[in-house]
Amino acid sequence: MTDKQRFRVENPGGGEARNAECSHGGQLRLHVPEAPHRPGDEPRFAKFSQQPGDLPCPRPLAAYQELHDHATGLVRVLDDEGTALGPWNPQLTADTVRQGLETMVRIRAYDTRMLSAQRQGRLSFCLESRGEEAVAVAAGMALLSDDLLFPSYRQQGLLLVRGLSPAEMACQCIGNSGDHCQGRQMPVHYSSKPANFVSISSPVGTQFPQAVGAAMAAAYRGERNIVASWLGEGTAAQGDFHYALNFASVYRPPVVLNVVNNQWAISTHCNMATGGKTFAARAEAYGVPGIRVDGNDFLAVHAVTSWAAERARQGGGPTLVELLTYRAGAHSSSDDPRRYRPNDEARLWPGGDPIERLIHHLTKIGEWSDQQQQDLVQRCEQEMLAAYKEAESHGTLADGSQAPPETIFDDVYHQLPPHLEQQRQELCEESLAEEGKSSWPQ
Amino acid sequence: MATMNMIQAINSALDLMLARDPDVCVFGEDTGYFGGVFRATEGLQQKHGRNRVFDTPLAEGGIVGIAVGMAVNGLRPVPEIQFADYIYPGFDQITNELAKFRYRSGGEWTAPVTLRTPCGGGIRGGLYHSQSPEAYFTHTPGLSVVVPSTPHDAKGLLISSIETDDPVLFFEPKRLYRGPFDGNPQHGQTWENKPGGDVPVGYYQTPLGKAVVLRSGDAATVVTWGTMVHVAREAIEQCGIDAELIDLRTLVPLDLETIRDSVNKTGRCVVVHEAPRTSGFGAEIIASIQEECFWKLEMPILRVTGWDTPFPHTQELQYMPNQQRIARALKKVTEI
Ligand SMILES: Cc1ncc(C[n+]2csc(CCOP(=O)(O)OP(=O)(O)O)c2C)c(N)n1
Numbered sequence: 001m002t003d004k005q006r007f008r009v010e011n012p013g014g015g016e017a018r019n020a021e022c023s024h025g026g027q028l029r030l031h032v033p034e035a036p037h038r039p040g041d042e043p044r045f046a047k048f049s050q051q052p053g054d055l056p057c058p059r060p061l062a063a064y065q066e067l068h069d070h071a072t073g074l075v076r077v078l079d080d081e082g083t084a085l086g087p088w089n090p091q092l093t094a095d096t097v098r099q100g101l102e103t104m105v106r107i108r109a110y111d112t113r114m115l116s117a118q119r120q121g122r123l124s125f126c127l128e129s130r131g132e133e134a135v136a137v138a139a140g141m142a143l144l145s146d147d148l149l150f151p152s153y154r155q156q157g158l159l160l161v162r163g164l165s166p167a168e169m170a171c172q173c174i175g176n177s178g179d180h181c182q183g184r185q186m187p188v189h190y191s192s193k194p195a196n197f198v199s200i201s202s203p204v205g206t207q208f209p210q211a212v213g214a215a216m217a218a219a220y221r222g223e224r225n226i227v228a229s230w231l232g233e234g235t236a237a238q239g240d241f242h243y244a245l246n247f248a249s250v251y252r253p254p255v256v257l258n259v260v261n262n263q264w265a266i267s268t269h270c271n272m273a274t275g276g277k278t279f280a281a282r283a284e285a286y287g288v289p290g291i292r293v294d295g296n297d298f299l300a301v302h303a304v305t306s307w308a309a310e311r312a313r314q315g316g317g318p319t320l321v322e323l324l325t326y327r328a329g330a331h332s333s334s335d336d337p338r339r340y341r342p343n344d345e346a347r348l349w350p351g352g353d354p355i356e357r358l359i360h361h362l363t364k365i366g367e368w369s370d371q372q373q374q375d376l377v378q379r380c381e382q383e384m385l386a387a388y389k390e391a392e393s394h395g396t397l398a399d400g401s402q403a404p405p406e407t408i409f410d411d412v413y414h415q416l417p418p419h420l421e422q423q424r425q426e427l428c429e430e431s432l433a434e435e436g437k438s439s440w441p442q
Numbered sequence: 443m444a445t446m447n448m449i450q451a452i453n454s455a456l457d458l459m460l461a462r463d464p465d466v467c468v469f470g471e472d473t474g475y476f477g478g479v480f481r482a483t484e485g486l487q488q489k490h491g492r493n494r495v496f497d498t499p500l501a502e503g504g505i506v507g508i509a510v511g512m513a514v515n516g517l518r519p520v521p522e523i524q525f526a527d528y529i530y531p532g533f534d535q536i537t538n539e540l541a542k543f544r545y546r547s548g549g550e551w552t553a554p555v556t557l558r559t560p561c562g563g564g565i566r567g568g569l570y571h572s573q574s575p576e577a578y579f580t581h582t583p584g585l586s587v588v589v590p591s592t593p594h595d596a597k598g599l600l601i602s603s604i605e606t607d608d609p610v611l612f613f614e615p616k617r618l619y620r621g622p623f624d625g626n627p628q629h630g631q632t633w634e635n636k637p638g639g640d641v642p643v644g645y646y647q648t649p650l651g652k653a654v655v656l657r658s659g660d661a662a663t664v665v666t667w668g669t670m671v672h673v674a675r676e677a678i679e680q681c682g683i684d685a686e687l688i689d690l691r692t693l694v695p696l697d698l699e700t701i702r703d704s705v706n707k708t709g710r711c712v713v714v715h716e717a718p719r720t721s722g723f724g725a726e727i728i729a730s731i732q733e734e735c736f737w738k739l740e741m742p743i744l745r746v747t748g749w750d751t752p753f754p755h756t757q758e759l760q761y762m763p764n765q766q767r768i769a770r771a772l773k774k775v776t777e778i
Contacts, residue, residue, distance in 0.1 A: 032496045038475065124566040124755075175756035183756030186568035202570035203528055204500065237499035239531060267476035268497045340476045405760040412751045419720065423749050427760065430770065 006046035007036040035269035043345045050074040053086030060311040064289040071280040071290030077299035082360035090303040094367040100298050101358045104133040107157040109380035110166050113388050118333045122397055123173050125187045129154045131328025134354035135260050138301035143309055149197045150211035150229035153188050162195035166387035176395030182403035204235040208244035215253030226254035226312040234265020237273045249286040252317030256308040262327035267340035283320035295323030296351040298358045446641040447633045448619045451593035452482045455600040458645050460490045468495045470522030480560055506532030510539050513553035526561035527570045540609045541584030556603040556610045562669050562716055563762050564617030568755035574717035579611045580694050586610045587693040591671040592638020595691055598648025615668040623669055624676040625764045653697035659684040661776050662710035665701055665727055670714045674768050681769035683776055693723055702734045709740035710775040714763055719747040744771040
């Protein structure tokens with residue numbers, strides 16, 4: 001098998017090569033793309049052709065055209081041997097890199113704990129970020145704590161970076177009395193004003209134009225903080241993606257817009273989200289710099305986020321960043337990816353695993369050992385076990401210690417209007433409150 | 443006849459219509475290779491081909507927009523919106539385009555699209571996997587709005603929807619996909635041996651615009667649709683009030699005749715729906731009843747509905763109308 005027959009992640013939509021296929025004996029035929037690999041296929045990925053050092057690191061206020069190659073290429077820092085190379089190397093201290101590793105291991109341990117709680121029926125739903133921890137953790141560390149975050153549901157790593165306790169996060173997932181949102185939202189729909197982490201909603205992509213608006217507000221008020229947002233490559237098909245890019249190109253507010261290209265949107269491959277080459281390349285059409293980065297390379301994600309954040313802080317406006325990664329877990333606890341993709345795709349992903357790659361790097365430079373790694377994993381597992389226990393002390397799904405039913409009516413408006421007051425009384429008087437309680441099968 | 447759950451019945455309708463009419467095509471998020479997150483299109487791509495049953499990019503505005511264009515150019519598309527909560531990016535295309543093509547072109551251009559989407563609560567879906575947005579669309583002239591409550595009706599109504607020359611919004615109460623729901627989640631039920639669970643394997647139509655009286659009674663009339671049909675039926679059995687139960691099945695066009703005949707007989711009425719109360723479709727029904735049956739009414743008509751709040755996650759059972767609330771309303775309207 002030649003490299004040509006291997007699936008080149010550089011060009012998901014197939015680009016121009018496919019065009020000939022559309023015409024069939026003079027008659028037109030509808031082109032419907034198929035994923036490169038489906039169950040039963042042997043996944044074959046070409047290695048990344050780009051190497052660290054291939055792309056220069058322009059000055060923060062460079063013209064967007066100077067990033068043409070960055071939008072179609074791939075910014076890397078860690079090479080296949082775990083060495084940090086090239087002009088994008090962020091030159092982080094070993095302590096900072098270790099902190100990054102620790103946070104990634106913690107969020108993976110958290111996700112794993114929550115998934116097993118969901119399997120035991122202790123959570124109604126759960127969604128992990130396995131395989132793409134570097135996306136949230138490295139970016140979170142590269143931003144300042146005042147920067148406002150508009151994430152999707154798969155950047156829980158940002159919350160650990162911002163110092164939220166896993167117990168508090170688990171309370172949200174259980175929806176118990178420790179959840180300051182009163183159990184209103186499904187699990188993993190976090191919100192934390194102290195962490196500058198804006199409330200997550202399920203409709204995908206809505207956060208992108210909102211982030212642009214928030215950045216416009218920051219510029220309007222003459223502040224120094226910037227805004228960052230994330231969405232999946234599947235979601236980059238939504239109109240909201242394009243509204244965000246266009247408004248950002250017009251008003252040039254300080255915003256970092258991230259497309260997390262983890263290859264799959266539930267069962268649809270990223271070639272269903274675009275017929276074009278890369279997601280970052282869309283930026284150019286809007287006159288915005290676009291950068292494509294190896295999303296499993298902690299150092300590269302850190303560097304690219306820092307670059308885009310610095311550009312925004314200096315008044316250079318928005319940047320579109322595409323993070324090339326792979327969704328190693330199921331879409332969510334409701335999903336079974338064995339139905340639509342080969343099992344070993346994640347293992348064969350040319351970008352590898354972000355945690356393994358950072359361990360490899362740290363070990364190579366003599367800043368990490370097997371023993372330290374074992375200790376870290378054990379510590380994190382214990383931390384998450386204890387955190388989950390603590391969370392359940394505020395109530396479990398089974399004991400029904402959720403917010404009182406009359407709180408359903410709070411926060412619809414800033415004050416309870418008369419018609420809701422009346423409905424609340426109806427609920428209370430008729431003591432319907434007790435009836436539904438904990439009658440969910442466990 | 444075969445026992446089918448609602449998903450299988452919908453799948454069967456799609457399968458039949460794909461086989462009968464080469465202009466029918468089925469698409470949406472995850473509906474192709476995977477067969478849909480609720481499995482409604484399972485196996486259809488393998489059987490009918492990738493050109494007729496396929497995935498789309500994740501963009502509801504795009505899905506509805508291309509469906510309108512396909513229909514205007516002669517096809518009969520049956521797109522799926524993965525959850526009714528995600529229909530809003532397509533709102534402009536639905537309300538300004540799909541609904542108005544025939545009118546604005548004097549009948550020259552039409553768009554016979556059947557837009558399927560799972561709606562309603564009861565699966566712990568929280569704010570965004572539970573909504574019942576039917577009233578937004580009943581408020582838009584040009585659209586038909588259908589909400590089946592059994593596998594039998596789902597199949598027959600879907601076939602009729604695909605065959606009609608008007609656009610149809612086809613809301614599927616997802617809590618009923620695998621079995622009826624009496625309001626108590628502890629009662630795991632399947633469609634086996636349940637009314638409406640027996641479905642003809644072949645082609646048949648269930649007419650649009652026709653309600654069905656599921657239980658006749660003299661004491662009061664209960665008008666409802668979707669998941670609440672089953673909750674109301676159980677509430678009537680439990681409270682011992684001899685109420686007549688009407689399943690609307692189609693909200694637009696509304697079968698006012700069936701409602702009128704019943705309320706003229708009973709003089710008392712409760713309307714039940716899952717969607718929030720204010721500007722819910724219940725208000726429309728009640729306004730029509732008072733216009734038609736005012737002199738026969740013995741008591742004010744009551745509504746049992748979802749509260750005027752977003753749909754909460756952990757408190758969904760206190761949010762959704764339950765048997766107790768329906769029974770209380772029935773007692774109230776039959777008090778004197
Ligand atoms: C507007 C809207 N449509 C559909 C969905 C259902 N849905 C949830 S996640 C998802 C796939 C998202 O894929 P992607 O954007 O690639 O992000 P990933 O899940 O891979 O992180 C879909 C279709 C939704 N949440 N919102």
